[in-house]
Amino acid sequence: MKNLLNGLKSSINRRSFMRKGLTAAGAATLGAGLLTHSSSALGQEGPEEHSGRLTKGDAAILRFLAAAEILETDFWVQYNELGGIQDSEVPGGSGNAAYTAALAVLDEDMAQYIHDNTEDEFTHQNFINAYLASKGADTVNLEQFRTVPGSSATGSSGKLRLTNLMQLTLDTSWWTRYRSRTKNPDLGDTFPQAIPTLAVGQHTAIPRTDADLNDPNFLQAIANTAAFHFPTIEQGGNSLYPSLAQRVTHVEVLRVVLSIGPTETAHFQTWHDKAGNQTNLIMPEPCPFLSRKLPVCSIIRPTETKGAAKGALNFLTAMGLFIGQSPEFFAFLRDLAEDADEARRGRR
Numbered sequence: 019m020k021n022l023l024n025g026l027k028s029s030i031n032r033r034s035f036m037r038k039g040l041t042a043a044g045a046a047t048l049g050a051g052l053l054t055h056s057s058s059a060l061g062q063e064g065p066e067e068h069s070g071r072l073t074k075g076d077a078a079i080l081r082f083l084a085a086a087e088i089l090e091t092d093f094w095v096q097y098n099e100l101g102g103i104q105d106s107e108v109p110g111g112s113g114n115a116a117y118t119a120a121l122a123v124l125d126e127d128m129a130q131y132i133h134d135n136t137e138d139e140f141t142h143q144n145f146i147n148a149y150l151a152s153k154g155a156d157t158v159n160l161e162q163f164r165t166v167p168g169s170s171a172t173g174s175s176g177k178l179r180l181t182n183l184m185q186l187t188l189d190t191s192w193w194t195r196y197r198s199r200t201k202n203p204d205l206g207d208t209f210p211q212a213i214p215t216l217a218v219g220q221h222t223a224i225p226r227t228d229a230d231l232n233d234p235n236f237l238q239a240i241a242n243t244a245a246f247h248f249p250t251i252e253q254g255g256n257s258l259y260p261s262l263a264q265r266v267t268h269v270e271v272l273r274v275v276l277s278i279g280p281t282e283t284a285h286f287q288t289w290h291d292k293a294g295n296q297t298n299l300i301m302p303e304p305c306p307f308l309s310r311k312l313p314v315c316s317i318i319r320p321t322e323t324k325g326a327a328k329g330a331l332n333f334l335t336a337m338g339l340f341i342g343q344s345p346e347f348f349a350f351l352r353d354l355a356e357d358a359d360e361a362r363r364g365r366r
């Protein structure tokens with residue numbers, strides 16, 4: 019909590035610093051190593067990020083998405099090292115047999131799904147950054163924030179991480195949200211938790227050390243936490259892309275966003291099935307959309323565009339995914355989110 023508050027405070031300081039337009043040297047110090055400047059764009063736009071041939075807003079939206087995908091990749095890699103399939107497509111780690119078996123209790127294909135979801139996230143971050151670079155725009159690199167110790171259980175690569183899977187607090191209200199025929203978060207409605215115990219306290223979704231493997235009941239609880247973390251995360255991506263797409267300017271950037279977003283939906287639907295198959299109600303119920311005067315419609319929800327990037331960042335932060343990260347990390351992510359939320363359609 020202290021870290022989070024420090025991060026927020028420091029991010030506010032950084033924003034006011036940037037906004038006041040103090041020296042470019044000062045801003046460059048803050049941003050050093052975070053944004054990779056492309057040579058073609060250098061020197062054209064002052065101390066803030068370079069957009070190259072993209073509009074400022076499109077570049078900002080893509081940069082926030084690149085950061086989100088880098089973070090997604092980081093925690094999916096942790097799952098794959100311990101509970102997925104380690105191969106040339108998703109290298110790293112050597113598997114943890116007991117954790118993999120506990121996940122398989124939920125579905126025997128869990129290891130394959132974890133592998134495939136992890137590979138997808140790799141391709142998302144790689145593509146978005148490569149696309150930004152191809153347009154002469156700055157890309158995102160979070161490597162300097164790879165400071166969080168991860169699992170030391172058998173199977174983990176032991177490398178430092180960007181994200182923390184060992185102190186999660188999960189908002190599982192997506193489960194009731196997608197089952198409601200009368201409510202939509204964009205119309206101000208709220209939803210009860212599916213698993214109230216995961217919404218309080220801190221829960222590890224991976225074995226932290228080999229000591230976590232000793233009690234089969236505890237290990238199963240860890241695997242169950244993971245099984246609810248998967249859809250909790252992917253439903254976030256499933257809303258984030260359509261939310262941000264509404265403020266994209268160029269059709270090709272829209273195509274990028276509209277083509278990646280639904281793969282997050284595919285992930286969500288797969289994990290939703292694993293978490294929700296007790297009742298077999300795994301497809302979205304129709305709900306009110308735009309106005310309660312219009313007929314109900316089966317849709318992704320929420321898709322409100324205002325503040326969508328900051329909302330996503332707050333959601334991930336509240337989940338505990340960044341516990342242990344530095345104030346500079348929170349400041350940088352908040353800056354990317356604010357820039358993305360300032361993007362407007364059709365304005366350069």
Ligand SMILES: [Fe+2]
Pocket residue numbers: 087090138139142255282
């Ligand atoms: Fe993704």
Ligand SMILES: [Fe+2]
Pocket residue numbers: 090139252255282285
């Ligand atoms: Fe994803």
